[in-house]
Amino acid sequence: MKLNRNLLVLILSIGSTLGFAQDKQISPTLLSLFDAERAFAKRCGEVGIRASFLEFFTDDAIVFRPHPAKYKEAVKDRPAPPNPLAYALEWEPIFGEVSAAGDMGYDTGPSIFTDKTAEKPTPQYGFFFSVWKKQADGNWKVVLDVGGAETKELYKGSREMKTAPVMAENAMNAKEVNVEAERANLLNAERAFLKSAQTDGMAKAFAKHLSRDARLHRNGVHPVLGHDAIAQFLAKASFIPTWEPMFADVAQSGDLGYTYGSYELKETSNAGAIAEKGYYARVWKRGPNGQWQVVLDTTSPLPPEGR
Numbered sequence: 001m002k003l004n005r006n007l008l009v010l011i012l013s014i015g016s017t018l019g020f021a022q023d024k025q026i027s028p029t030l031l032s033l034f035d036a037e038r039a040f041a042k043r044c045g046e047v048g049i050r051a052s053f054l055e056f057f058t059d060d061a062i063v064f065r066p067h068p069a070k071y072k073e074a075v076k077d078r079p080a081p082p083n084p085l086a087y088a089l090e091w092e093p094i095f096g097e098v099s100a101a102g103d104m105g106y107d108t109g110p111s112i113f114t115d116k117t118a119e120k121p122t123p124q125y126g127f128f129f130s131v132w133k134k135q136a137d138g139n140w141k142v143v144l145d146v147g148g149a150e151t152k153e154l155y156k157g158s159r160e161m162k163t164a165p166v167m168a169e170n171a172m173n174a175k176e177v178n179v180e181a182e183r184a185n186l187l188n189a190e191r192a193f194l195k196s197a198q199t200d201g202m203a204k205a206f207a208k209h210l211s212r213d214a215r216l217h218r219n220g221v222h223p224v225l226g227h228d229a230i231a232q233f234l235a236k237a238s239f240i241p242t243w244e245p246m247f248a249d250v251a252q253s254g255d256l257g258y259t260y261g262s263y264e265l266k267e268t269s270n271a272g273a274i275a276e277k278g279y280y281a282r283v284w285k286r287g288p289n290g291q292w293q294v295v296l297d298t299t300s301p302l303p304p305e306g307r
Contacts, residue, residue, distance in 0.1 A: 029102040033132055036140035037093045037107055048084025050075060058133070058141045064279050064300040068246065068260065071145075088114040091128050095215070097285070097295065099251030101176070103134045106258070106283050106296065108215070108223075111147065127217055129281065129298050131258050133249075143249075144260060146281045146298050148219045177254030186257045186284060189292040190245045197241050203234040210294050211287060217298035239265035239275055255286045263299065278302045 026034075036056070044052035053071060063071045089111065096107030111126045131144040189209075197205035206216075207227065216224040216233065224233045243263035250257035260281040266272045278301035287293040 027098070030096055030098045030105065033096055033098055033105045033107060033140055034093050036132065037130070040142075041089075041091055044089050045085075048081065049087060049089055050080060051084060056142055057145075058135070058143050061142050062144050062247075062260065064146055066278070066300065066302050068279060083117075086115070086117050088112075088116060090114075091126075097256065097283075099253050099256040101251050101253035101255075103253075104132070104249075104251035104256050104258075105140070106131045108217070108296070127223060129217060129296065131281075131283070144258065144281060146260075146279075146300055148217050148298060148300070176252050177250075179250055179252060179254070182250040182254045182257065183248045186248045186250055186259060186292055187245055189284065190243075190248070190259055190261075190282075193294070194241070194243055202237050202239065202241055203231055206234050206294070206297075207231040209292075211285060214294055215296045217296070219299075219301060238268045240268055240272070241265055243280060257284045257292070258282060259284065276301050 040052060040056040043055060046052075047055075054075075057071050059070075059072055061071050062068050063074075065074065090113075091111030092109050093107040094109040096105060098105035106129065108127065108129045111128045113124045113126065114121050126147045128145070128147045130142050130146075132140045133143050135141050193205060193209045196208055199205075200208075207230075210227045210230060212227045213225075214227055214230055216230045218224075224230050241263060243261055245259050245261035247261070248257060248259045258281065260279060263278060263280045264274055265276040267275045278299055280297065280299045282294050282298075283296040284292045285295045
């Protein structure tokens, strides 16, 4: 999450009882991930951002601030804030998936960050995205956290989205795979995706590589849901993309994985001028034909001065 986990380094707080949490389609494993997210949010409200992140993040958990960094290393030499509750973070998961092995999952949902030290506190709205991995002790912890900005109006709509998850664990039998080999396969899928985007354009490339229930997260835009809606959204783009994966990981069952890396968007009508650059994160899952498909794509643009 990055409220804008981009602004303050992430966002999460206030757990809430979700309407779809009782949906029969949601497995105990996915519910346990949502419970971990809500516990994280609750803890944030009790001890503050930094302390709760240190508790719920793995030692090598990555955040974009704005460049990818290990959160614990980034804050270890900084003094703890004198008033850890001066900044309020609130969020709730509304969608997620878990692997067949139950060792990896992700979730996403709306968030609010409020600086209570301001004379007139103005809430900042966002949409978080976190990848979780089950630890040796059986607890879930965050390994990647990214977020984007929304408007107040978009945030209200986000809270109303109660999309019932279509879980990866329902699509495949839980069986262990060669994780290193699957990571290599996933990186190959990234490269094929990029080649397609540069040859055929983003809309066609995404249409080819997206799952039917995919999600696209972009700053200032309500999450775009579904294969067709994303293809229509990207058809309006006039950029030539390029990206470079920096990391990939795959669940032990080989059905769910994620990547992150850097990207650039060059304008097609302005001699290739760079319109945007930053970092992306993607969740991939196995489709019906066994091929990797993008199920969530999010970006974290660098500020103009950082480009």
